Amino acid sequence: MRIATWNVERLSPQKRLPGILEQLQRVDADVLVLTETDMRIQPQYPYAFHTPLLSEAVDGDYYRPTENRVSIFTKYPAIRQYPVADANTSLCVELETERGPFVVYGTIFGIYGNRRPSFRQDIEEQMEDVRRLAEHGHAICLCGDFNCSFFDNYYFTNWARQTLTETFAACDLELVTGGQPECIDHIALSRSFPREGTVTVREWNLDKTLSDHKGICIDI
Numbered sequence: 001m002r003i004a005t006w007n008v009e010r011l012s013p014q015k016r017l018p019g020i021l022e023q024l025q026r027v028d029a030d031v032l033v034l035t036e037t038d039m040r041i042q043p044q045y046p047y048a049f050h051t052p053l054l055s056e057a058v059d060g061d062y063y064r065p066t067e068n069r070v071s072i073f074t075k076y077p078a079i080r081q082y083p084v085a086d087a088n089t090s091l092c093v094e095l096e097t098e099r100g101p102f103v104v105y106g107t108i109f110g111i112y113g114n115r116r117p118s119f120r121q122d123i124e125e126q127m128e129d130v131r132r133l134a135e136h137g138h139a140i141c142l143c144g145d146f147n148c149s150f151f152d153n154y155y156f157t158n159w160a161r162q163t164l165t166e167t168f169a170a171c172d173l174e175l176v177t178g179g180q181p182e183c184i185d186h187i188a189l190s191r192s193f194p195r196e197g198t199v200t201v202r203e204w205n206l207d208k209t210l211s212d213h214k215g216i217c218i219d220i
Contacts, residue, residue, distance in 0.1 A: 001097070004029035004217035005106070005143040005185050006205070010067060011038035019210050027204065029217055031095070032073040033106035035145045035185075039066045045073035049081065051091050061111075070106045070144065082133070085125035092129065094138070099194045103133055107144040114147040114157050123160060127167045134171035139193040142173065145213065146186045150178040176218050177201055187218050195220040 004027050008020055017040060024032065024043040034041060039053065049072045054063035069089050076095040082103070084090040090107040107126055110119030133140055148160045168175055173188045176199055183203070204215045 001031070001099070002027070002029045002217055002219050003031045003033075003141060003143065003187055003189075004215060005033040005035065005145075005187060006215035007035045007108075007145045007185055007211060007213035008037050008041060009211040009213065010036045010064075011041060014040070016210050017041065023204060023210060023215070027215065027217055029073075030075045031104055031141070033104065033143045034071045034073070035069060035106065035108050036111075037068060037071050038064070039068060039071075041071075043073055045075060047074045047077055048072070049074075049078065049091055049093050051088055054088065069108055069111065072104055072106050074104070076102075082129075084129050086122070089122065090126055090129065092133070101139065102193065103138040103140045105130060105133070105140060105142045107142070108147075109145065109160070110147045114155070114160060119147065119157075120159065123163055127163065130167065130171055130173075134173075134190075139190040140171070140173060141187065141189050141193075143185075143187040145184065147184050148186075149182065149184050150175060150186075151183065152181050154182040155184050176220075177216055180216065183214065183216065185213055185216050187216065189218070189220070193220075 051068045051070045054067045055065040070091045076097050079094045082092040092105045094103045109122045148156045172191050175188045177186045200219045
């Protein structure tokens with residue numbers, strides 16, 4: 001199973017669209033979470049789920065009518081969708097996979113980066129979502145733009161690192177991408193979810209020509 005996430009920088013400029021779609025086709029993830037995305041980005045998947053369009057002013061910012069913050073594309077059917085603290089910024093669906101039910105929580109921590117008070121609020125609210133899911137025994141995949149590196153001093157706050165690390169431990173989640181340098185987009189996975197052999201991590205868009213973020217995926 002391949003799980004991938006990528007912040008596509010609000011599809012700005014639009015001329016990046018063909019390159020983004022070509023890259024997503026090459027990645028060929030079974031579960032793909034796009035953040036800071038746009039409904040014009042429609043890779044070919046049988047199932048897709050989206051946060052609402054942001055066609056009006058939201059949180060003091062303005063968006064194109066086609067923009068939304070999180071989309072989940074998947075080859076697996078959904079069993080159900082769960083409520084989240086911020087429906088504009090997070091999306092949570094339970095998928096039916098060959099390895100059993102699997103809850104995918106796609107999100108952005110701090111849509112304006114990690115220096116504003118909203119960053120702390122996002123993490124606190126969304127970690128409460130994750131704790132609630134874990135308490136019900138769900139196998140969880142938490143992924144998206146965390147706005148926090150864990151391996152180096154690239155971009156982080158001590159509070160976010162500590163809070164996220166403690167919550168992951170309490171919920172028995174492994175931050176599979178935590179050892180990647182200059183990495184703020186991450187995938188955390190329940191340790192109980194079945195895996196086949198060694199988990200591998202791969203990145204793309206290293207030169208950041210298609211977006212200001214690298215994309216990242218894991219094979220489990």
